[in-house]
Ligand SMILES: *[C@@H]1O[C@H](CO)[C@@H](O)[C@H](O)[C@H]1NC(C)=O
Ligand SMILES: *[C@@H]1O[C@H](CO)[C@@H](O)[C@H](O)[C@H]1NC(C)=O
């Protein structure tokens with residue numbers, strides 16, 4: 001064998017040793033993401049029974065729609081993955097075999113509202129016969145988070161070829177710090193096929209994000225069917241790029257108005273100020289408001305019939321913009337909707353907004369502070385830190401972005417509902433959306449879930465655990481990118497997933 005051959009064998013040996021030691025090292029630590037509010041654990045191991053079962057005695061929740069049962073089956077699926085399980089749990093001392101999980105949910109309702117109680121307790125004893133893990137939660141959505149955490153303390157053991165549960169006895173008491181933990185996807189700039197959106201929703205549950213903000217339409221395309229105005233989706237890219245219409249994720253559908261409206265007029269040209277001036281929606285046309293009702297300022301000045309209407313009503317461009325927003329707010333409120341406005345409305349005429357308005361920050365930092373001082377609620381998405389389409393925004397910045405910066409008054413702090421990372425769609429489609437979202441969205445997810453005092457002051461302290469979570473996502477079929485490099489960077493060199 002030549003020198004090169006020996007060198008190759010040596011290198012492979014080195015990689016092998018690194019992989020094995022990385023695995024062994026990580027298993028000793030508590031690798032839960034996002035880190036729960038409180039955790040106590042021991043150093044025992046249990047085997048997961050081959051017939052691991054769900055027990056729900058004593059629960060007030062009837063699970064008529066099967067949410068809990070499905071979530072249980074999904075979590076067992078991700079734990080087993082594609083592993084070859086050869087260990088026969090009925091041959092192991094039953095006091096070390098986890099027979100199942102006993103879930104008690106106190107509320108009978110499965111209504112998923114913003115602010116629903118998401119707390120849970122998870123307890124796994126170190127031995128017993130029969131031996132069960134226990135989850136207690138006020139609502140089924142807390143129980144779903146409990147199952148996610150449970151799935152993260154189960155590991156496949158390659159020497160015994162069985163699933164082990166580490167760090168028992170384990171007791172976790174957990175609840176989110178913020179009630180709104182969002183991810184925005186944008187299906188206007190690029191169509192995302194439904195299976196991709198479903199996968200994104202599944203991956204969100206792994207990181208305990210709870211709002212999918214679906215920016216459905218924009219200037220470029222209108223892929224949504226609105227039954228009361230069936231021609232709107234003529235603005236889709238093509239007939240096959242349209243959407244027809246459960247996992248503890250609220251879907252918040254956004255239809256951006258009055259700007260970004262070019263796609264609206266493909267089916268209803270009268271919505272545009274004129275054929276060559278297509279944004280914003282025509283403020284002088286009653287049909288515009290009828291249409292907004294039905295589904296839930298340059299051009300204005302340069303188009304004669306709009307200019308005439310503005311003059312007749314004594315409005316300049318910015319006043320007309322205010323008129324549009326306030327009238328749309330009234331329509332939404334009259335239908336019992338909550339209103340969320342991007343921050344421009346607050347910046348331009350904040351004092352005129354309904355006090356029920358939630359202001360969605362995006363332009364920069366420091367906005368949340370002004371919004372809550374004005375007594376309005378806020379969602380934080382400052383683009384410099386939390387825009388996933390900014391590939392130069394790194395995971396460390398996602399982790400460190402604190403929604404309550406400079407907000408010290410507890411009453412004002414309570415007005416910050418949470419935050420949202422935004423996956424704008426200009427440069428993502430089905431081919432690269434997952435690696436652009438993950439793992440950076442996970443870094444923000446911990447910021448939004450974990451109590452402030454438990455968060456790392458220096459993100460480098462959580463690097464190993466995040467790296468472990470990103471490998472877990474890969475194992476679950478989510479194309480999360482390596483931590484280092486710009487967003488969605490390819491792996492830098494050969495090596496273990498845990499070290500990239
Ligand atoms: C596991 O062991 C039990 C008891 O020895 C045996 O009855 C059962 O068939 C085994 N199951 C499998 C899948 O090998
Ligand atoms: C895997 O299982 C073997 C045999 O049961 C045990 O000796 C070893 O400690 C386990 N490894 C880990 C990392 O738990």
Ligand SMILES: *[C@@H]1O[C@H](CO)[C@@H](O)[C@H](O)[C@H]1NC(C)=O
Pocket residue numbers: 316317318319
């Ligand atoms: C529009 O009118 C308001 C009220 O008269 C005025 O304060 C504002 O500066 C005007 N805006 C523009 C762009 O002219």
Ligand SMILES: *[C@@H]1O[C@H](CO)[C@@H](O)[C@H](O)[C@H]1NC(C)=O
Pocket residue numbers: 365366369405406
């Ligand atoms: C918070 O306040 C400090 C001191 O006034 C200021 O320097 C900093 O820019 C503020 N941060 C944000 C995000 O507004």
